Amino acid sequence: MNKIDALLDILSKIYHLLVLVYNSKYHGELKFDEDPQMNRQEVKDYLGISESTYKRMVKQGRLKPMKLPGGDKFYKSKLLSEYKESKRRGRI
Incomplete structure (x- = not known):
């Protein structure tokens, strides 16, 4: 055995x-298991933004999702600057 x-x-x-x-x-980029993937809804909740703000941020290139068959995916580490901006604006 x-x-x-x-x-x-x-x-x-x-x-x-x-x-x-x-x-x-x-x-x-190489990503390890310690950097979890988040789906679209989790990102909106994490950043405290609405659907229209999400779409605008993707269109402006501030958010860069990975387009996968199950929907948009993000690595949490890639959202750090937007998280800080949301915190600064008082969204979260």
Whole structure:
């Protein structure tokens, strides 16, 4: 059973490396599990903004979503400057 566990561990590590390579190729940066992805609604709640403000920020290029089949996705670390701006404006 030890050999099977070791093999599964190696396969798991290979999978995580492939995910990192895929993310870097198609999304421009390496992201690790510590940086959670957020969907559109979570971003609006996190920043304290409305749907129209969200659309305007995307159009202006202030928010840059990853367009995926399940909808827009964001890495939380990419939202830091907008979070600070929302906090400064008293939205959150």
